[in-house]
Amino acid sequence: MSLLSLSNISVRYGRLTAVRGVTFTLAEGEMLFITGPNGAGKSSLLRAIAGVTPPAGGRVDFADHDITGQAPEDIARLGLSMVPEGRDVFGSLTIEENLMVGTGMHAGSRGWRARAASELEAVYATFPILKDRRHAQAGLLSGGQQQMLVIGRALMTTPRLVAIDEPSLGLAPNITDQVYERLIALRAERKLTLLIVEQSSTRAMMAGGRMMLMRGGEIVLDGDARALGQSEAMQAAYFGYGDH
Amino acid sequence: MGGLMQVVFDALSLGSLYALGALGIALIFGVMRLVNFAHGDVIAFCVFALLWPSVDAVAIIFAGNLPWYLLIPFALAVGAGLSVLSEVVVFRRFRRANPATMMIASFALGFVIRYFLLMLFSSRPKSISLLPELSQPVEILGARLPLLQLITILVTITVLIGLTAFLRRTRFGLEMRAAAENFTMARMLGVRANRVIMGAFALSGALAAAIALILGSQTGTANIMMGASVMLMAFIATVIGGMGSLAGAVIAGFALGAIATVMQVILPPDARAFRDAFVYGAVILVLIFRPQGLLSARGTKERV
Numbered sequence: 001m002s003l004l005s006l007s008n009i010s011v012r013y014g015r016l017t018a019v020r021g022v023t024f025t026l027a028e029g030e031m032l033f034i035t036g037p038n039g040a041g042k043s044s045l046l047r048a049i050a051g052v053t054p055p056a057g058g059r060v061d062f063a064d065h066d067i068t069g070q071a072p073e074d075i076a077r078l079g080l081s082m083v084p085e086g087r088d089v090f091g092s093l094t095i096e097e098n099l100m101v102g103t104g105m106h107a108g109s110r111g112w113r114a115r116a117a118s119e120l121e122a123v124y125a126t127f128p129i130l131k132d133r134r135h136a137q138a139g140l141l142s143g144g145q146q147q148m149l150v151i152g153r154a155l156m157t158t159p160r161l162v163a164i165d166e167p168s169l170g171l172a173p174n175i176t177d178q179v180y181e182r183l184i185a186l187r188a189e190r191k192l193t194l195l196i197v198e199q200s201s202t203r204a205m206m207a208g209g210r211m212m213l214m215r216g217g218e219i220v221l222d223g224d225a226r227a228l229g230q231s232e233a234m235q236a237a238y239f240g241y242g243d244h
Numbered sequence: 245m246g247g248l249m250q251v252v253f254d255a256l257s258l259g260s261l262y263a264l265g266a267l268g269i270a271l272i273f274g275v276m277r278l279v280n281f282a283h284g285d286v287i288a289f290c291v292f293a294l295l296w297p298s299v300d301a302v303a304i305i306f307a308g309n310l311p312w313y314l315l316i317p318f319a320l321a322v323g324a325g326l327s328v329l330s331e332v333v334v335f336r337r338f339r340r341a342n343p344a345t346m347m348i349a350s351f352a353l354g355f356v357i358r359y360f361l362l363m364l365f366s367s368r369p370k371s372i373s374l375l376p377e378l379s380q381p382v383e384i385l386g387a388r389l390p391l392l393q394l395i396t397i398l399v400t401i402t403v404l405i406g407l408t409a410f411l412r413r414t415r416f417g418l419e420m421r422a423a424a425e426n427f428t429m430a431r432m433l434g435v436r437a438n439r440v441i442m443g444a445f446a447l448s449g450a451l452a453a454a455i456a457l458i459l460g461s462q463t464g465t466a467n468i469m470m471g472a473s474v475m476l477m478a479f480i481a482t483v484i485g486g487m488g489s490l491a492g493a494v495i496a497g498f499a500l501g502a503i504a505t506v507m508q509v510i511l512p513p514d515a516r517a518f519r520d521a522f523v524y525g526a527v528i529l530v531l532i533f534r535p536q537g538l539l540s541a542r543g544t545k546e547r548v
């Protein structure tokens with residue numbers, strides 16, 4: 001049973017087509033990396049899934065709902081949590097306030113405050129640095145801490161699928177290691193489905209799972225991350241050898 | 245001493261009006277990147293909502309005769325209601341439009357409200373007596389001032405404390421602050437765009453009504469243009485304060501009130517008529533040295 005399914009999704013900005021006819025399904029619990037060079041359309045694809053840039057064509061289904069063209073808040077409320085490129089912490093809010101924003105979607109349901117509080121403790125257990133600085137303004141955190149904050153903030157919504165756009169962007173390699181270590185542990189603990197966008201295939205090969213390569217708005221390869229990463233087809237496709 | 249305190253109270257009460265107005269504008273700008281130029285007309289509308297439609301010079305008071313504990317909630321509800329209505333009927337359609345388009349829509353809405361009032365009440369100012377018990381003088385720290393002036397200051401302080409508590413302590417306040425900083429991100433966390441925006445409009449409209457009550461009691465007249473000068477100063481205050489920064493808007497509002505009052509005192513009598521020109525001059529100086537405003541607003545991210 002697939003959790004997320006895209007069929008023939010395209011994204012346009014005026015006359016520019018950033019994503020053309022992308023089709024794939026993602027099963028519950030799967031970890032999928034979408035890699036590809038700058039400008040391939042990876043972020044546009046994620047934004048289309050999250051409802052931020054409604055797709056120009058095609059259809060997205062998530063958890064048995066047709067979410068094509070739905071509002072971002074409604075998609076989030078179904079359990080699809082998006083961590084956009086560049087992290088987007090609420091810089092003037094404290095760390096704890098940042099974490100609490102997403103718990104509002106459960107407000108009013110029975111026992112939601114208690115659940116939010118225990119969720120908060122779980123996130124703090126995963127990222128102790130956030131607990132130490134819980135009352136600090138989020139804008140003052142380092143890049144790595146901000147990345148942990150936005151992942152924690154996404155978890156606070158108790159999502160089924162987390163989509164993360166370039167978690168390694170601007171981070172030192174050892175900090176990226178830490179972020180990935182937590183992500184992979186979280187996936188096991190919570191049976192999370194992960195959709196991770198990265199420019200390079202390095203992380204995908206380290207983490208394993210499934211990998212797709214995107215170029216010029218299209219998915220050009222799809223397969224096992226480790227096998228694909230070492231293949232010459234990957235190299236050729238990434239850099240576009242033989243395209244011209 | 246008494247003379248100095250008089251100036252201080254004048255500055256505070258004038259600054260209060262500007263601060264309340266600036267807050268109303270900044271609240272909406274924060275979540276929508278909309279400069280709502282209809283705000284001044286909402287203020288006027290709230291005053292006229294207390295009168296029966298008529299074109300006579302002496303107003304026929306309708307809700308204005310209610311005791312204060314009914315009058316105030318009534319006015320606040322009218323302001324909040326009109327403001328929310330303007331969002332649902334007008335601004336919602338422009339949410340994806342660029343800020344200039346939205347601003348023009350707000351001008352248009354302002355005209356509609358103004359001409360609606362003109363139709364019912366004519367352009368002739370009307371004398372009204374609103375909350376007359378507030379015009380009696382009180383003596384405080386050696387200064388004699390109308391009770392209303394004191395109440396204006398106290399109301400403003402109460403509103404500021406209440407609004408701060410609301411924004412800091414409630415879930416809705418948290419969502420509003422998050423949305424003001426990055427609307428799209430807030431939505432991706434499940435924050436409902438329409439609710440937050442309607443909440444901002446309701447608060448802004450209630451603030452407009454508070455100004456309407458103060459202005460109406462202070463001047464004893466109802467005039468369809470009565471919101472305009474407060475709106476202008478409030479707009480300037482939000483610009484100086486850093487668009488979208490609530491604290492900046494309030495501080496700048498009080499600062500403008502102080503500058504205007506002090507100018508009134510120190511300028512030679514012949515130059516007093518040009519007081520506002522001097523105020524604008526001071527504003528230009530501020531913007532030359534801090535073009536981003538006193539407290540610059542956080543990231544001006546896309547809102548939808």
Ligand SMILES: Nc1ncnc2c1ncn2[C@@H]1O[C@H](COP(=O)(O)OP(=O)(O)O)[C@@H](O)[C@H]1O
Binds near residue numbers: 036
């Ligand atoms: N908001 C936008 N408006 C116009 N063009 C955009 C916008 N966002 C992205 N693009 C264009 O769409 C293409 C794909 O961009 P993007 O999705 O950001 O790729 P990636 O994330 O793979 O680097 C690029 O050509 C980019 O310039």
Ligand SMILES: [Mg+2]
Binds near residue numbers: 085
């Ligand atoms: Mg990108």
